[in-house]
Structure formats: structure tokens, C-alpha cells
Amino acid sequence: MRDAAAANWAGNVRFGAARVVAPESVGELQEIVAGSRKARALGTGHSFSRIADTDGTLIATARLPRRIQIDDGSVTVSGGIRYGDLARELAPNGWALRNLGSLPHISVAGACATGTHGSGDRNGSLATSVAALELVTASGELVSVRRGDEDFDGHVIALGALGVTVAVTLDLVPGFQVRQLVYEGLTRDTLLESVQEIFAASYSVSVFTGWDPESSQLWLKQRVDGPGDDGEPPAERFGARLATRPLHPVPGIDPTHTTQQLGVPGPWHERLPHFRLDFTPSAGDELQTEYFVAREHAAAAIEALFAIGAVVRPALQISEIRTVAADALWLSPAYRRDVMALHFTWISAEGTVMPAVAAVERALAPFDPVPHWGKVFALPPAAVRAGYPRAAEFLALAARRDPEAVFRNQYLDAYLPAA
Known part of the structure; x- marks a missing residue:
């Protein structure tokens, strides 16, 4: 991550904090919190939006005491710990998390708070693995909430609006082995015809595409x-050929830092992410955007994006398509619906990227896309709020937890304005 006093990991957000x-x-x-007029928490800085910004006190959580407490079927960890570091503690003890993101370098608290x-x-x-949270609220009080408590589902994906998360309790499952297979040459036509079958074909499935009709990776x-x-x-799977050498999601890039492929079984935490923990991502030569649509619209949404491939490709490094199961978390893009996630890794030139983002949003408009809270998007605030039927209840919860609006910032004022 870049200097926390200056910018996020990607460098596209310059923080306006009076102090860090x-x-x-x-x-x-x-x-610190009790004495701050305005405050926000900062984890690993992997958000591309202004979600963590403040003109008050920016609180980096990385130096808080390290905590990993494994109980039978759960683990309580300090919020700033990275998923990859946690996994390395769980695996030797025979435990696992149900799933991981593509990067093991992100913090537990930050990833859960943004619906990653x-x-x-x-x-x-x-965030669906969260069983309990400990957070410091605006008054400086340390509070705990657990699954089953009133408003718990409003606390988990909370965008930092309720306090600074200092500990998270996560559900565990017994450790398991995974093998990773990559197939080349998945065509647009096959993807559209078999989209539901493709994403049901394995425990975790990703399609990487440059919106070229003849050449995607499975x-x-x-x-x-x-x-x-x-x-x-x-x-061969779905007409695509089994790769006989390791591949990077972005064609032509050295795959050295990707996790083991070629069907070699290994521990869950060394296969579910796309990249190795011991590879520190470079200082952000990219921007990212992601939208969620109901899974019933998957084929139509993908077809609409192939139709604008020539428009987005000048700004694009690669797109990833994934699926996420429904949950009950109030600010989740998957609230009460199974979704397909359409992710775009762009080049770092904002002037080139934002017209492509606008084109993507126009193409997806018929499917009511919901953006990832931590990515770059241009949807108007009213359209974003429309995707969250529990938004009013969340705002009421935030008003109770933070009556002086210590944790509010311009981002929240825009997309979730207080009454």
C-alpha cells in the first residue's frame, strides 16, 4: 500500500485527512475516536472509491494488537489482519474459511465492510462468514454484536459508518483440498448458451474475458x-481446451505470482485466491469496477457487454465474471438474491476509463446493476440507493450508533444521505 497519509493502494484517491x-x-x-470531530478507518487501502476518505482523522488499523483466537468452529481475529495471514494460521490447525477473494492481501474488516x-x-x-463484531463507536465505547442480535445484519456490511471494527469472529469449516484447472478458448456463444451450467461446474468458477467473442479463460x-x-x-470443458502451462488472468502476463494450476491438489488457501500471498501487488497500476446483477439476467447482461467490447477494450486489462450466493445482509449487493458479478480491471488512466465505465453502465441499465461499494462507478446516487431495500433501516441504525455523524463522509452523504 502507498503511504496511508497520502493515497489508497491504487493512487487514484488522495486522502483529505487532517491527520493520520x-x-x-x-x-x-x-x-482517538472519542476526541475526533470526524474519523474513518483504513485497512489495506484496496478500495478504489472514496469510501475511506475523511477530512478529519484517518485511522490506520494495521498496528492494532494482532489477535487470532481459534475456538471450535470459529475464529476471532483483529480486524486489520489480512486473509492470507489468517489462513496460514488456520490451515495447520485443520480449519478453513469457506471462501476467499482473489487477493489474499486484503484485510478481514475492510473486505467484509464493503461486501467483497x-x-x-x-x-x-x-461477510456471510461473520458471526460477531467488536467495534469502537463514535463515543469511544467498545461494543459487541453477534449473529441473532437485533440489527446484526445491518452491522456486517456497514461501510465504516458504525464505527472502527477491532475484531471479527468468523465461521470456520474443516480444512479441505482444492485443485485448479484452467481452460482456454471459451467462446461467447458457449458462454451464453451454458452460462448457468458453467458457473455450477465447480466449487469456485471464474471466467476471464477481454470481451473477445472467441477467446475467454475458464x-x-x-x-x-x-x-x-x-x-x-x-x-475439454464447454468447448474450451485444458491449459498445459500456467496462465495469468491477463493474457501475456508472466503467471509466476498466480496460485498453483495444472490440477495439482493443495490446501484451500493456496488455491482459492488467484494470487499468492508472498507476491505483494504492485502499487496500483490499475482501476477497478464491478457490478452485480440478478443471476437470472446473467446471459443477457453478458451479451450486452460483448456488444460493447470494442468500446471498453482500449481501457481494459481484463474482466472477470463470478457468481455469489444470496444473503440477508442489509447493504449486500446479493441481498435476498443470487447474483452474477461483472468485474473490470482497467488501466490506470482515468480519462480513458471513465467513458468505458459509462458505456458499461448504459449496457447494464436494463438489468438494474448494483455497484461494488469499494470500486469506481458513475451511477447516480438515486440509482445506487434503489438497489438496497433496507437502506432506510441502515440509516436509522447509523443514526443510533453515530448520532454526531463522526463516521460520515462525502461518499456516504452522496449515496446514503442521512434523513
Whole structure:
């Protein structure tokens, strides 16, 4: 991450904070929050929107005491810990998280607060594993909420509006093995004809595409649960050819830093992400955008994006298509509906990217797209709010937790304005 006092990881957001602090204890954090007119928390800085910005106190959470407490079926961790570091503690003890995002470098608290996800028809976003939270509220009070408490589903994906998360309790599952297979040459026609079958074909599925009708990659992450699951993979799936060498999602890029492919079984945390933890991502030569549409619209939405391929390609590095299961979290893009996530990794030239973003939004408009809270988008605030039927209840919760609007910023004022 770049200097927290200056910018986010990508460098497209210059923070306007009057001061940046990095407390080393929860008590110190409580004093800082209680004494701040405005405050926001900052994890690893992997959001591309202004969600973490403030003109007051920016609180970097990385130096808070490291905590990993494994109980039977759950783990409580400090909010600033990265998923990859947590996974390395869980795996030797026989435990796993149900899913991981494409990057293991992101913080647990930040990823959950923004609705970040992995892939899988039956896998919810990372936030669906949250069983409890500890947070410092605007008064400096340390409070805890647990699954089953009133308004718990409003606390999990909360965009930093309720307080600074200092600990998260996550559900665990027994450790498992995964093998990763990559297929080349998936065509537009096959993707459209078999979209539901393709994304149901494995535990976690990604399609990487440059919106070229003849050449997309299909990434299948298969659980290896018993004898025979790691047998010889088919040479062809959905008309695409099994890759015989490791590939990077972006064609032509060295795959050295991607996780093990070629069907070699390995621990869940070394296969579910696309990239290795020991590879530190470069300082943000990209922008990212992502939209969620109801899964019933998957084929039509993908077809609409292929139709504007020539428009988006000058700004595009690669797109990724994934699926996310429905949940009950108030500010989740998957609230009460299974969704397809349409992700765009752009070049870092904002002047070239934003016209492409506008074209994508026009193409997806018939399908009521909901943007990822932490990515770049241009949808008007009213259209964003329309995607969240529990927004009013969330605002009421935020008013109770933060009556002085300490954690509000311009981003929240725009997309979730207080009454």
C-alpha cells in the first residue's frame, strides 16, 4: 500500500485527512475516536472509491494488537489482519474459511465492510462468514454484536459508518483440498448458451474475458474431498481446451505470482485466491469496477457487454465474471438474491476509463446493476440507493450508533444521505 497519509493502494484517491494515526492498542483507539470531530478507518487501502476518505482523522488499523483466537468452529481475529495471514494460521490447525477473494492481501474488516467476495454458486460473500463484531463507536465505547442480535445484519456490511471494527469472529469449516484447472478458448456463444451450467461446474468458477467473442479463460477450482476427485481432468470443458502451462488472468502476463494450476491438489488457501500471498501487488497500476446483477439476467447482461467490447477494450486489462450466493445482509449487493458479478480491471488512466465505465453502465441499465461499494462507478446516487431495500433501516441504525455523524463522509452523504 502507498503511504496511508497520502493515497489508497491504487493512487487514484488522495486522502483529505487532517491527520493520520495508527493506534497500537484498543484503548488508544477509543481515545482517538472519542476526541475526533470526524474519523474513518483504513485497512489495506484496496478500495478504489472514496469510501475511506475523511477530512478529519484517518485511522490506520494495521498496528492494532494482532489477535487470532481459534475456538471450535470459529475464529476471532483483529480486524486489520489480512486473509492470507489468517489462513496460514488456520490451515495447520485443520480449519478453513469457506471462501476467499482473489487477493489474499486484503484485510478481514475492510473486505467484509464493503461486501467483497470470492466465487461460487453456493458461496456467499466473505461477510456471510461473520458471526460477531467488536467495534469502537463514535463515543469511544467498545461494543459487541453477534449473529441473532437485533440489527446484526445491518452491522456486517456497514461501510465504516458504525464505527472502527477491532475484531471479527468468523465461521470456520474443516480444512479441505482444492485443485485448479484452467481452460482456454471459451467462446461467447458457449458462454451464453451454458452460462448457468458453467458457473455450477465447480466449487469456485471464474471466467476471464477481454470481451473477445472467441477467446475467454475458464478457471475451475474443484474441491478434492476423496479418492478419485483428483483424477485425470477432462481435456475439454464447454468447448474450451485444458491449459498445459500456467496462465495469468491477463493474457501475456508472466503467471509466476498466480496460485498453483495444472490440477495439482493443495490446501484451500493456496488455491482459492488467484494470487499468492508472498507476491505483494504492485502499487496500483490499475482501476477497478464491478457490478452485480440478478443471476437470472446473467446471459443477457453478458451479451450486452460483448456488444460493447470494442468500446471498453482500449481501457481494459481484463474482466472477470463470478457468481455469489444470496444473503440477508442489509447493504449486500446479493441481498435476498443470487447474483452474477461483472468485474473490470482497467488501466490506470482515468480519462480513458471513465467513458468505458459509462458505456458499461448504459449496457447494464436494463438489468438494474448494483455497484461494488469499494470500486469506481458513475451511477447516480438515486440509482445506487434503489438497489438496497433496507437502506432506510441502515440509516436509522447509523443514526443510533453515530448520532454526531463522526463516521460520515462525502461518499456516504452522496449515496446514503442521512434523513
